Amino acid sequence: MRPLRQEPIELAPGVTLWRRIADELEQAIALGTYKAGERLPGEVEIAARFGVNRHTVRHALAELARRGLVRAARGSGTYVEPARLSYPIGARTRFSEIVGSAGRDPEGRLIGHGQEAATPDIARRLDLKAGDPVVRLEILRTADGLPLCYTTSWLPAKFAANAARIFRARRSITATLAYFGIKDYRRQSTRITAGAADALDAERLQLSPGRAILIIDSINVTPNGTPVLTNRSRFAADRVELVVES
């Protein structure tokens, strides 16, 4: 625990006290005064340093928790959450390369699969007819054991009926597509929205229901434009930052 320097806060006009304190703490985290996993000083201590009431500090900490910067543990303290992983979104983003080059240990695990009839939406994405058989893979991706996202992938069953078995052996979508003779592919389109985590998201991503998630829909095609794979990924918004390559 590092000491905060004594810093009686001057109130800027129109800015609330708790927000000022939240900003100060955020900056201290950004500057590395408090590092990921470290414990912040206790609420009473922070309050004393800034010369404010403990409730004001609680308000500021609640704001930081809401934004995913810190996590309060009752009876223990308030801890700095790890910084968001920068996740490039481009034509050839491959999960294991991204996470690996950030110095963290990537893992992609198949947590479910099945064969089903394409919904109108999936059929449109894969250039099939509604009702055509497709294979669905559910893949949970973690970095250093912490879930970052899970992806639902659909492939035409026409050529990929046993995709689940292949993925389990090869542990990579790229390698699975290669098995089916698809040596190269690229993202044709990427659409990003956001929402709140439902119970399933919360369980799989190990976060509390209602927290923000980023939803990325993509369509992947071969070099000659044939769609071979469409994904819907759900990211824990607190843990990633999507970087658009341009």
Add this chain to the structure above:
Amino acid sequence: MRPLRQEPIELAPGVTLWRRIADELEQAIALGTYKAGERLPGEVEIAARFGVNRHTVRHALAELARRGLVRAARGSGTYVEPARLSYPIGARTRFSEIVGSAGRDPEGRLIGHGQEAATPDIARRLDLKAGDPVVRLEILRTADGLPLCYTTSWLPAKFAANAARIFRARRSITATLAYFGIKDYRRQSTRITAGAADALDAERLQLSPGRAILIIDSINVTPNGTPVLTNRSRFAADRVELVVES
């Protein structure tokens, strides 16, 4: 009010009744059976058509509301929300062009501004020293009167001290930069995260606190690489879909 065709639902194995009904309603909206702004049949009527209890319909409607597809109004009915606006994210995205080409009426209104000292983060983005003066503009952007996002823009005060006055006259960031002699600029970097709407977001974007928002940080540079503008935009996630150009 259009009639739903009588459709006693057959229960697929492992799929709950309320989710089946939510899917049916979602598809009806996607197919245009119910259009944006239209009122769905009442809960009791839907329940009768599907042959289920009203609570089961309520569960399904709550799911659609959570995903931003419909909005319930007590005493009045449940209404279809407008489809998400596709918002391209690229090197030269200009709000008015995007919204205008979607056939909707764009407006950007200055709702606040000021001159302040650059925080370490803002200084880094604009290649300044911490404490250097910067101009901050708060711009609310709407389509057909509905708020889509609000953007906090920072420009070096060195050349843009009166940016607020210029923006108010020219009503466009591009035109404002042109006034300062910057004829062209492009996005150097774009970072996307998500979070929950706080009270300020909710008020400015006219949505309920806690709903999902998309946060986009960007840095804009001249053709020779000098940073001239950095933005933090907060989008109502229910109302837009970011499309990555590739």
Add this chain to the structure above:
DNA sequence: TTTTATTTGTCCGTATGTATA
């Protein structure tokens, strides 16, 4: 302006199947 009917929101309850400890 007042009344009335409609519609969503919030309770109370019951029963059943399923997964977990």
Add this chain to the structure above:
DNA sequence: GTATACATACGGACAAATAAA
């Protein structure tokens, strides 16, 4: 095998907001 917890589904009653008469 038993007990517990949880989600699902159904039934009813009333409150609160809205809209129309």
